[in-house]
Amino acid sequence: MLSRVAPWLASHKEGAAPEGLVVRSLSGADTPALRRLAEQDPVANVFMLAHLKAVGSAAPTTGGATVFGVFDDGVLLGACWAGANLVPVELDPEFAGVVAEAASASGRRFASAFGPADAVLALHTELAALGHAAHEVRDEQPLMTICGPPEVTPNSHLELGRLADFERILPACAAMFEEEVGYSPFLGGKEFYSRRVEGLIRQGHSLAHVNDSGEVVFKAELGAVTAEVTQIQGVWMNPEYRGQGLSAGYMAAVVEKARALAPVTSLYVNGFNLRARSTYERVGFSQVGTFATVLF
Known part of the structure; x- marks a missing residue:
């Protein structure tokens, strides 16, 4: 035993x-x-x-x-x-x-x-x-995957993040983090988080639509990448553009970019976020397991 x-x-x-x-x-x-x-x-x-x-x-x-x-x-x-x-x-x-x-x-x-x-x-x-x-326990987070092309038309504006746009992408990443966990990623200093975002851009794992006005409309990252699987993280839509039905097209574009790196695209989502889950299902994701996150 x-x-x-x-x-x-x-x-x-x-x-x-x-x-x-x-x-x-x-x-x-x-x-x-x-x-x-x-x-x-x-x-x-x-x-x-x-x-x-x-x-x-x-x-x-x-x-x-x-x-x-x-x-x-x-x-x-x-x-x-x-x-x-x-x-x-x-x-x-x-x-x-x-x-x-x-x-x-x-x-x-x-x-x-x-x-x-x-x-x-x-x-x-x-x-x-x-x-x-x-301080928070999220005990039901569907783990979802898509193993083929997206089922909706990808938004053609989504591109790989560029270092030239770093000063625009970094605040968008920080805003996503604060919305998700409830405090700023700069709380203990800006340098570590900034290096993380810069590294994702350099690796080609940052995805963003920066419009002609210099606004980040949508962004996401491929936070973990192997030859078999990518994991999407940090999905964020600029509040000015929410509620316009744009999310599915952007997520389809993320899947399209991810499939260039690995055949399986994955993510996990808070179980209470029914709108996001519906969007992912519309794109073609299906649940394959359940994650949990405990925030200390």
Whole structure:
């Protein structure tokens, strides 16, 4: 039987836990095992697979982010990214307690946890017991995909974001972030978020319609990209243009751009956002799972 007791806990030290179960930070040598684990669900785990594609290793990053792995007799059973956010990877809710202990002991502060709902909500329960209070729990976020061309005509005005438009795109990204999470991404300083937006533009993962007046009418990003899957994030329509029936055409254009990079386009949406869900379904997206997000 697999133990739920981490190696550093008192009960383990007293010999209560059976041999074999280990919870630890992954190293470069664990990269193949982590990749195999994540590939069990390329859509749900696109964040981790995109990270491995970008850096090529499961080892801790220079910024201090790490991946905790749960092993039994040397076999990686589940994992969890622990950086600015917590992102479970094929993590059975049974192991949420040991991962929460590891994350809490790391001393990092996490802005959120997101991913498959069962794992995220289990992590939330365990973290709450350790004193990590959440200010919002979004427990039903349909995970949706489209595997072919969009079912509506794409808006031809959507283009790849340009560095020349950075000073216009950045405020639009910040406005989207503040609408979504309730506070400014510049709260702790502007530099980190600005670098993130600039990086997406340089990678060709920023999509925007900047009109002749210099206004960003619509924007979105491909926040995670692998050879199999892209994940759309940061969808935002300028308030001046809302309610005009433009969203479906812009989303169809996002799908068209994303399909140039990978055959499957994915996103997740708040369950209460019925208008957005209806738009995505009209474009051709269908639900394949359920995510949850916990904001700390």
